[in-house]
Amino acid sequence: MDRRRFVTTLAAGLGMAAFPTLTSARKTARPLTLLILGGTGFLGPHTVEYALSRGHEITLFNRGKTNLGLFPELETIIGDRDPDMNRGLEGLMGRQWDAVIDNSGYVPRMVSASARLLAGNVRQYLFVSTICQYDNWMEGEPLGTEGRPRAVLADPATEDVSQHYCALKAYCERAVDDAVGPRATHVRPGLIVGPLDRSDRYTYWPVRMARGGEVLAPGHPQDRTQYIDVRDLAQFLVHCAERGLTGPYNAVSMPRPWGEFLETTRDAVNPEAKLTWVPADFLAEHDVQAWRDVHLWADRDSPAAGSLSWSSQKAMKAGLTIRPAAETARDTLAWFETLSPDRQSELRAGMGADKESAVLTAWHRQTGEP
Ligand SMILES: NC(=O)c1ccc[n+]([C@@H]2O[C@H](COP(=O)([O-])OP(=O)(O)OC[C@H]3O[C@@H](n4cnc5c(N)ncnc54)[C@H](OP(=O)(O)O)[C@@H]3O)[C@@H](O)[C@H]2O)c1
Secondary structure, three states: OOHHHHHHHHHHHHOHHHOOOOOOOOOOOOOOEEEEEOOOOOHHHHHHHHHHHOOOEEEEEEOOOOOOOOOOOOEEEEOOOOOOOOOOOHHHOOOOEEEEEEOOOOOHHHHHHHHHHHOOOEEEEEEEOOHHHEOOOOOOOOOEOOOOOEOOOOOOOOOOHHHHHHHHHHHHHHHHHHHHHHHEEEEEEOOEEOOOOOOOOOOHHHHHHHHOOEEEEEOOOOOEEOOEEHHHHHHHHHHHHHHOOOEEEEEOOOOEEHHHHHHHHHHHHOOOOEEEEEOHHHHHHOOOOEOOOEOOOOOOOOHHHHHHOEOOHHHHHHOOOOOOHHHHHHHHHHHHOOOOHHHHHOOOOOOOHHHHHHHHHHHHHHHOOO
16 A cells, blocks of 8 residues: 555545644654654554654665555665565665664564664664563563563574464563663564554444344453554654663553443444453353453453563653543544455454354353343
8 A cells, every 4th residue: 555545545534634744743852863663564654654743854764665655755665674685674784773663573683783783873772572581471460561571492592483472572671781781772662553553353343232242251350451552652762762761661541340341442432332241250161261352351260361461651651641541442443444355355363253143052051131
């Protein structure tokens, strides 16, 4: 998708006021030069749009494969995070920026290569990490803070991102620290949601509510959830660069009641939809699992509850703002409805309609309620 279409689609789907692009955000007094490693997938485009609206000058670095032509007016340095690949990091040599935002670091060897190369040429290195880089991240005490230890790998030389995504992010953070020391910022998002998200993990909920009828609401209304709207995250990254904020920051909403989240999402897109609460033990008996069939939810008595109960107080004090859940729901649905009918026909995450219906039927049979 080219940038004109990207912006037009978002503007049409969201209303310009909902997308802080060119018109709504105020320009900063001190424009920065920013390098974004990546920039054309999901978080990247939102970061670019917000940074441009603040008056910053952006350079992108990527392979030129994802959404080629999205930002034709920006300088894009074509290369590869892997220094052993064709062209590698060559294009970054001898250049200077105020800050780099590293969106695409997954392998410590590659992150180390870019951080070392850029150490003398940027004032600040912002690494987009993840909340799951903590040791035992699912099982920690509720409201865990940035002081919790990072994950450790039995084999720190592994580059198997599909198996060790979370712990490898911890080693990527260490690689940035080794290269730039106190000039590192580690932003640790929880589940990132909103327009352009290809995963549908969150998108399932507004889309399912919009479809209407009886909606299976898993667990209990007092279970907890948390996530971050991609636009709030993009703004926080740029804010950290503008203020020179360094150190680690959890970047999520504070944990909020699951029932309130589902009701707000429903009311934002289709108040007619009817929620039927089905308890966690019944779901387990019917092979419905958190993080596989249902996203953003975990039974509050299960170990996985820790994955959705981190504290973001530090980031909020530093300037992270969280938009209303209803706005995220409406904007995500509006964006989803701009996609091709094929893409809309089958969600990539969440319970399929047949499974949802079978579990609801079994639940009604057991409870005797219609
Ligand atoms: N999604 C979530 O819920 C979630 C949660 C927590 C943290 N995170 C983190 O958030 C970040 C956001 O990712 P995003 O995909 O939205 O970022 P993005 O910057 O929008 O897109 C990824 C970019 O990386 C570039 N890229 C990929 N492989 C590359 C390579 N080998 N060399 C150079 N460039 C490369 C891609 O372009 P080319 O393909 O053209 O190279 C693309 O521009 C990630 O670090 C992820 O770990 C995500």
